[in-house]
Amino acid sequence: MKYLKSTFWLMIMIGVTTIYNYRFKPVLTIGGQVGDITPENTFASIIYLISWLALSVVCGYWQHKEALIAAIIYSLMPYAGVFVGSIFAWTPLVVLITIPHYWKVPIQGVCYEMPALEQLVLLLLPVIFLVGYDLGKYLKLRIKFINREV
Secondary structure, three states, rough: HHHHHHHHHHHHHHHHHHHHHHHHHEEEEEOOOOOOHHHHHHHHHHHHHHHHHHHHHHHHOOHHHHHHHHHHHHHHHHHHHHHHHOOOOOHHHHHHHHHHHHHHHHOOOOOOOOOHHHHHHHOOOOOOOHHHHHHHHHHHHHHHHHHHOO
């Protein structure tokens, strides 16, 4: 059952990324730049990062460890795509190397023309989730402590 819950959370995160990919279209692809970042893309990227933090706080408050596991797996998927894609070079499975570019669509508005920042944000996603998760646990303990004093 634990793995089913983690898979459920992972599917939610992949679903959100798919919606972002469909709605905002990749501007930076393997083939290069195919468009311009609009203010709408930047706003959506900021909302994505804020909602990522909010989700982590809520999951920490309600002690959803499955969501934490799913967030770490989700954050590592771009790197797994590069690794697997490079292993299967010269085969049809090399398409897997495109996974990192589609995972970057939700943050491309914030990191436009800054590939180093893009990589940093991808590395910071699990850290943001861990900090938010711990913050949610702290808030729950703090609320219990305050209610006990009253």
